[in-house]
Amino acid sequence: MRITKIQRFSTHDGPGIRTCIFLKGCPLSCKWCHNPENQNYDIDLSYDEKICVKCGACMFVCPNGCHEVHEAVHEFDRNKCIKCGACVNICPVGSLEFVGKDMSVLEVFSEILRDKAFYSENGGVTITGGEPLISPEALEFLKLCNVNGISCCFETSGAGNPHISKEAAALCDHFFVDIKDGNSERLLNNTGGNRERILENIRLMDEYAKGSFTVRAIMIKGVNIDGENLGYIADAVKGFKHCIGVELVPYHALYGTKYKRLGLPDESSEEMIPTSGDLKFAADYLTSKGVNVI
Amino acid sequence: MDKTVTGNIVFRSAFSGGRPVRLSKETRLFCHESLEGRYGDEAMKTPFVTLDDIDGFEALSSFAKYDAAIRRICETAPLRITDHELVSGSATLGGAIFAQVPAQFGGNWIFPSINHLTTDFFTPVIKGVDHIESEVRKNMTREGLSDRQKEQYKSYISSLESMRIYHKRYMDELRAKRPDIYAYSKDVPFKAAGSFREAVQSLWFVFSFLRLTGNWPGIGRIDKLLGPYLEKDLSEGKITMGEARELIASLFIKGCEWVRGVDAGRGSGDAQHYQNIVLGGTDRDGNDVTNDVTYIILDIVEELPIGDFPITVRFNEKSPEKLYKRVSEVIRHGGGTVAVYNESTILNALERFGYSHEEASDFANDGCWEVQVPGATRFSYYPFDSLQILLNDTLKLNTDSLPSFDSFEDIKEAFFKNLEAHVDAIASSLINGHIVNPCGDPSKEVFRTFFPTSVIDLFENDCVERGLGYLDGGTRYSVIPPHIGGAADVANSLYAIKKLCYEDNIVSLEQLLGILKADWEGDEYLRLYVRNRYKYYGNDNPEVDSIMAEILNRFSGFCEKYGTRHALWIPSGVSTFGRQLEWKDLRFAAPFGSKKGDILSGNASPTPGTDLEGATAVIKSYCAADLEKQVTGAALDVKLFPHTVSGDDGISAITGLIKGFQNLGGYFMQLDVADVDTLLEARKDPASYKSLSVRVSGWNARFVSLDDNWQRMIIEREAGGSVPCE
Incomplete structure (x- = not known):
């Protein structure tokens, strides 16, 4: 597994105290990516x-x-x-x-055991990235955690490998999946992602889900806070059996320094930060369509 | 500030959701006034009574002087009955705030205060002070009493008479002014409390009498004491939960009556009068005592930012899930009001040391977090700096000579030899200073006599029976542990030496010692390297954690040589209580990259700025030592940022930390949710942040009442090692 970071005491990436494993590499290339160090598979x-x-x-x-x-x-x-x-x-x-550092599944597993005493009833491990569901080793890792009774979660862009995605969904107590834009052309231009393929993948994960999942919708001013995107999300969510709701994730510009550190141009923009009014509009829109906004 | 929006008081919180509102407007206003310093400032206008008019005062015996002082205090101290209070009695003489019996002769204080103890409140509340008096009268007629014992008993009777005078003065006022309070105050604390209201009033009155006369007791297991009264009255429909909450809130607010305005002199914080409270935990039969009073108190400190009663919750295997949740919900408001004991470690520590299971089960604290059997222990502690021992005695930085060692193990063993010599010197001075002709047979040893403490003695088991004072061997246990400070800094120093000089071979020991003597002058690259490239105590690094564990374990072994062998017990404990401030200029630079004058580790916590892996790693490092060997305790301070513990996820995160701490064998942990920006704002604009409370060490303090050094220490701790730009 190519790991960028193992972060202990994560408190907002699933229930309880969790250890987050950040995997390197992602099939998408979002212009606003908040974790650019995880985009490229190369060290x-x-x-x-x-x-x-x-x-x-x-x-x-x-x-x-x-x-x-x-x-x-x-x-x-x-x-x-x-x-x-x-x-x-x-x-x-x-x-x-x-x-970026290459570690074996067992090495990563022994790292996450260090905080086992704190996982309690609902904490555990969350794999994230990058896109964790392109890594067969990540799947092996989830299986190892399952066998050992450690609760697992993952965070996915939805653009993972469908075979890995469905198996991961069947192993995890909860997962978070992004719907970045309901306008397929914008999605393609801004992220390189294919809307239909991603939706199909989410449906597959929903079908095999062991537990529940949350849809995360990034809100970017001037890009996707509109009826088209929100309506698409609402329609999609209605069709899912295991989705507990939508979490609105406001764009922030704090990630810009990460690009500088990697020698990449910082294209973060404060103008893309949604106002509280924008977020209220989005929340009200989704709520009016019967969606639970978390 | 505690904003007043259209007359409503909004108390500050680190939690974005704010504090709940359950109490009446009147009670909240009372709290606001108290925290603004109204009553503390008032007390400073009447700091003491004077005994100058007593003819021949100087020729009186100590007991006669003491009795005269207590009587004068009770006869003349101003009474205070406020509009919104529900319990009565006040410590209105400001001298008590400074740890003195508030009486002077010829411009001088006569007796100092007794503190660092939790007295017995169960006997006066459940049996009544009349019962204590009957015990005094029974014992004072015994045959064969010494002259000193006879004087002591006379002093007990005098103190009880004074207490009655003080009580009568209040009743005379209350009868007309507040007949509601008078109804449940007139018989207590002299008679046994018969209702919840009487029990709360009885507890408060005894507490306020102790404080009025200059003492600083902790209260201890308040829910265990009051819970059965509330349960009975609730079942009989005599009180509602809402009424009970208002009543206990009044007791908490009255407990802030020594808080002074921001213009008061600053120091180590104004709320450190050791009035600690313990909640939850098991009784002697192993049943968990958590009850409605436990939750009412958590409700109160969730709503009101009162740090003056620092709370420690005893968690055990039987603690209800609701208790974890409620404690977590309170902790995230910040202020460090609620800390955590891991009961199983502490019970094992106490029993292993020599206490019976029954007495160990009763444990509370001394006012900070050091564990003791309440109402039965004379307690103080002897702090020392182990880093100075390493730097001066072992590495000889304070001399021109160079020590010679063959290996890293040699250095470590030399340090342990020096540490043992230091513990031996402390133990001998404690034993010889307190016991006449120590012989090693505790039953034959006699304590030296100090000054009278009769008011305290009345509420400490065995003093009345023995006719001996608190300081004179009257209590069942007399305990003075040496407390090791700077242990984490020693562990980090030894680890840095091991890496730099023996594993990575970057410099020789001789070179390193020269560099330390020069305070790293000209070697900044190496200083930064050693500081940043090695993982020190607090990062769950077994290589350094094992050194820390060895230091603590060996230290407790050195104390065990003395243990319970004499009438004065000598267990071990770990603390600094902010002394890292006093020590900073006495220490040379340390091998792990610290410079002379740096503020280093507090209690058993990591050195500020060296813990980089988060709260779970800090707890794991701390728990690597066998903490059952630290009998009186080892405190860990853990900082959390408000964002980390926001929302429902935050509640389960705090609960997870507490359970992990239990699983790993922790002893005492305070979780402080603090936002550095808020602390920096409070430095600039103290008037707007009067009630912002922080956990200093064993106590809480309003941040604005700390002097500059202490404020910097808190900010450095929260910010992780440096004070950000202001």
Whole structure:
């Protein structure tokens, strides 16, 4: 499994205290992706300017001269970088680090056991990403948790592998699935996703679901807060047997720094943040269609 | 601020959903006034009574001086009966707020206060103070009493007379002014309480009498005491739950009467008068005592931001699910008002040390969180800094000589030798300071005598029977544990030495010691490296957690040499109670990247800024030690951000933390939900944040009543190691 992060004491990714496993790689490429470090399957090298102390140690160990530190300015030429890790090892504060690490299913499992004492009746493990349901190993991991009585959840874009998705749904007590846009053309342009294929996948997961699931709808001002998207979500949800409701997830612009750390252009925009009025409109719209808004 | 919107008081909360409203407008207003400092400021206008007019006062015996002081206090202390109170009696002399018996002669205080104890409230409420007096009279006629015992008994009678004077003065006023309160106040606390209202009034009156005379007792297991009275009165239709809530709320609000306005002098917080309360837990037969009073109190502190009665809940296998839920709901409002005991660890610790199961079952705290048998224990503790022992005695940073070690194990063993010598020195000084001719046979040892404490003695088991004071061996148990401080910093230091000098071989020990003497001057890269690249205590890293466990286990072993061998018991415990502030300038730089002057770890918590893996990892690190060996306790402070515990998910998260803490063998944990931005705002605008309460250590305090150093310490703890820009 290619992991970017194992986050303990997660309190909003399913019931109870959960350990979240972030898998790297996603078939979608949402323009507003809040976890860009998980999009690309390749291992990235992240540089966090905010915590860098400009000591220059990286400059002395880099074999290709990628780092230049002069007068409290650090320049990092990624084109020359061969990801050898010399700078990662020498950095005293961890401002340079690899994003992504390959771990076996058993290694990940032993990590999540560290918080077993806290899972109590309803806590456990949540796999997320990226898109976790493209990884056969993730499925093996869920099976291992199940055998050992550890509650599982997943968070999916809906664009996972259908075979893995249906089996995962049958193993998990709860899951969260995104419906990012009901306008198929916009969805394709903004995310690369296919609306029909995603809906079909969600229906499949609903059919095989062991427990319940929540639909998460990202709300982006100027993009998808309209009757077309909300009406599509309402219609879709009505057809599901195991869906407990829709959670509106407002777009935020705080993820921009993550792009900078990866050397990517920051295209986050405060103008896309929905107002409380926008969110109320969406909630009222869905409620008027008989949808439970969580 | 506690906004007043069209006359409605809105009390601050860290929870976005705000606090519920259940109490009457009058009670909420009473609380608001009290928390604004109205009554505390009033008490400062009458700080003490004076005994200057007593001829020959200086020639009187200690007991006679004490008795005169108590009598004068009871005869002349101002009475206070407020419009909205439902229980009566007040500690109106400001000197008591500063831990003095509030009486002076010639401009000097005469006797200090007794604190760090929980007195016995069960006997006065259930049997009445008349019963205690009859016990005094019975014992004082015994044959063979020493002169001191005879004087002691006379002093008990005098204290009881004074208490009656104080009571009568209140009754004379209440009869006309508040006949409703008079009806359930006139007979108690002298007679046994016959109803819930009488029981609450009796408890409050004894408590206020103890405080009026300068003492700071905890209350202990209030729900165990009051629950049966409420159950009976509810079943007989004598009271409703709403009325009972108003009554207990009044007791809680009265307990804030020492809160002063923001202009008062600042220090380590104004609410630390050790008036702690314990809820839940099992009784001597193993039945869980959680009852309606438990939930009423949780209702009250959920609605009112009262931190003056810090609450610790005893959780055990039989604790109801509802209790976890209600405690979690209260915790997320912030303020750290409710903390957690893991009963099974504590019962095992107490019984293993030498208490009977029955007495262990009664445990409460001393006013902070150190465990004791209430009403039967004379308690104080001896704090020391183990990091200074490592840096000075072992690594000799305070000398020009260089220590020589062959291996990391050598360094560790040298430290343990130094630690043991330190514990030996503490234990000898405690034993010799309190016992005349210690012989190792507790039954033959005699305590030295100190100053009279008769008011306290009346509410401490065995003092009346023995005719001996609280400090003189009168209580069933006299206990003074050495408390290790800075243990996490020692564990981190040893771990850093192991990595830097013996595993990664980045510097030699000799080089490192030179660097520490120079306070890392010129070695900032190495300092940052060692600080950031290793995972220290608090991150569930077995390599360093095992060092911490070994430190605590070995320390308790050194104390066990003394244990219960003398009449003065010497168990072990872990605490700093904010002393990391006093110690910061006395310590050299430490090997894990701290500099001279840094505020380091508090109690058994991680060093600020080094715990990066979240609350579960912190708890796991802490629980790696055998905490049953820390008899009087080891406190863990866990910080949570409001967002982390918002919504229903937040409730189940807090519950999960408490259950995990129990599963792993924790001892005491305080969960503090705090928003650093709010604390920073409160520093800038204290007048608007008068009631913002934070858990300091064993006590709560209004944030604005802390001085600058203490405020910074709290903010650093919450922010994870540094004070953000202001």
